[in-house]
Amino acid sequence: MKALDPERFTDYIENTARTVVEMYELIKPGEMVVVGLSGGKDSILTLNLLSKFREDFNFELKAVSIDEGISGYRADGIKAARKFASDMDVELIEKSFKEEFDFTLDDIVNQYKSGCIPCGVFRRYLLNKTAFEMGADKLATGHNLDDEIQSFLMSFARADFRRFTKFGPKLDRIHPKLVPRIKPLWKIPERDVGIWAVMNGVDVHFAECPYSHSSLRAKMKNYLNNLESRRQGTKLSILQSFDKSFEFPKKRIKMGECTRCGEPSSLSICKACEMIEEINKSR
Ligand code: SF4
Secondary structure (H helix, E strand, C coil), rough: CCCCHHHHHHHHHHHHHHHHHHHCCCCCCCCEEEEEECCCCCHHHHHHHHHHHHHHHHCCCEEEEECCCCCCHHHHHHHHHHHHHHCCEEEEEEECCCCCCCCCCHHHHHHHCCCHHHHHHHHHHHHHHHHHHHHCCCCEECCCHHHHHHHHHHHCCCCHHHHHHCCCCCCCCCCCCCEEECCCCCCCCCHHHHHHHCCCCCCCCCCCCHHHHHHHHHHHHHHHHHHHHCCCCHHHHHHHHHHHHHHCCCCCCCECCCCCCCEECCCCCCCHHHHHHHHCCCC
């Protein structure tokens, strides 16, 4: 097998992300972009690429890290996030479930079939709230090609059509307090993100979350990896089919504000407040 040329590989990664940023107009001049920085390879690559693009596209860059409270796992990620933000001269704001909600993910995980359910709800809530408070115009996440098609197929399998509006490299602003998300790694497979990190000697947090095995996403990931190993290019084909078959609705779900916390929500009480109530009842 021919060895990969590190320089050419890094160019491919940069050019792929740059094309997505340009083609889908992810960032406008003068905007402030906040990266959700977990310290894992995807978010570190996102920060790395955006810090290289910031002069060309003329935008300000900051980052936010969320500590969900997963013992033996998250602390190393936060350490990596601090190091990379400082290396790239990017201001990093840190938030935690404990500080915001008065519980850690470890405290509440047994109440759910999968830890990813509360983790996703509370992390999205806190990321958006913090990015909004920081004055962000865009919230950049490390979602790669694999993440996107896993999410898409999971929604497909659940007939959760409302979620289809959340796919694509850029989400529109549908509420003044909901910071639009952008996904610069949208066309980059997870495997290539890993190769980039190893090839460049980037000291990212590679450990697996102890709660990841129980999720539907983990099963979907195995299934897709299996398919890809039998027929190379399957994942990209799924993304392309999806991209061509669905017109992302311009009018997304109608958003209002949660009557309890005031955060953007399509329901009168947002999912985070609903879950906090359940958690508090069972304490
Ligand atoms: Fe949270 Fe699940 Fe990711 Fe772990 S794998 S950090 S529980 S979303």
